[in-house]
Amino acid sequence: MKIGFIGLGNMAGTICQGLIKxxxxxxxxxxxxxxxxxxxxxxxxxFGIHICSSEQDVVKNCDxxxxxxxxxxxxxxxSKIKSVIDQQVIVSIVAGYGNDKYEELLPGxxxxxxxxxxxxxxxxxxxLFEKDNTLTAEELNYVQTMFESIGEVYLIENYQMVAxxxxxxxxxxxxxxxxxxxxxxxxxxxxxxxxxxxLASQTVLGxxxxxxETQLHPGILKDQVCSPGGITIQGVKALEENNFRNAVMEAIxxxxx
Numbered sequence: 175m176k177i178g179f180i181g182l183g184n185m186a187g188t189i190c191q192g193l194i195k196x197x198x199x200x201x202x203x204x205x206x207x208x209x210x211x212x213x214x215x216x217x218x219x220x221f222g223i224h225i226c227s228s229e230q231d232v233v234k235n236c237d238x239x240x241x242x243x244x245x246x247x248x249x250x251x252x253s254k255i256k257s258v259i260d261q262q263v264i265v266s267i268v269a270g271y272g273n274d275k276y277e278e279l280l281p282g283x284x285x286x287x288x289x290x291x292x293x294x295x296x297x298x299x300x301x302l303f304e305k306d307n308t309l310t311a312e313e314l315n316y317v318q319t320m321f322e323s324i325g326e327v328y329l330i331e332n333y334q335m336v337a338x339x340x341x342x343x344x345x346x347x348x349x350x351x352x353x354x355x356x357x358x359x360x361x362x363x364x365x366x367x368x369x370x371x372x373l374a375s376q377t378v379l380g381x382x383x384x385x386x387e388t389q390l391h392p393g394i395l396k397d398q399v400c401s402p403g404g405i406t407i408q409g410v411k412a413l414e415e416n417n418f419r420n421a422v423m424e425a426i427x428x429x430x431x
Contacts, residue, residue, distance in 0.1 A: 178235060239263065286308075291346055294321075297323070353378055357374045
């Protein structure tokens with residue numbers, strides 16, 4: 175199978191890199207087009223993909239197409255490729271363009287809307303699949319295997335994509351801010367910054383693994399760290415006094431709008 179990318183920006187480029195890095199596909203089986211010629215040259219040189227001269231050129235050369243352009247240009251791109259789409263499977267990462275929208279724009283085609291995230295670059299991504307799509311069982315299995323090579327895949331109800339996307343799609347930015355804040359606090363108290371970032375990153379990584387592997391409620395795990403009258407509960411009190419929980423909840427809520 176050959177995979178094509180229309181748009182190789184931050185997210186689509188991350189997917190492309192991850193698929194090749196995971197050995198799901200060789201770069202020689204990947205085709206790409208982007209309006210940024212320097213970006214294309216980088217992918218050709220670093221990952222061995224084929225550079226295409228246009229969006230139509232990508233479609234003609236691939237079996238699976240990742241639509242990775244911005245929402246404000248996706249309809250103009252679709253108008254360019256509509257006449258050359260045959261049986262290609264369209265996997266769209268374009269925000270706001272779900273199953274119903276693609277049925278209007280490309281009726282009768284095989285399409286699936288997904289929401290990936292940037293940790294796919296290190297093969298730890300989270301990708302949400304819309305449950306309602308027009309792929310065959312075989313096609314869906316192939317795409318699921320594709321994205322499982324760069325992380326975890328969740329097939330969810332279409333109406334859940336907005337909230338799910340705010341959490342897993344936008345969430346990495348919030349986690350990076352938390353890591354930065356943890357490190358800043360340690361630097362404030364005399365720790366070297368490079369060590370502070372390492373400790374903060376590993377602390378978040380290990381804590382996340384504890385939640386996943388123990389399957390205990392995060393509150394229980396938090397309680398296990400907090401000794402009566404100890405230093406941790408003092409820090410928890412500081413977070414509560416500064417509306418930590420509400421700030422995080424508001425960040426997710428606003429990100430879905």
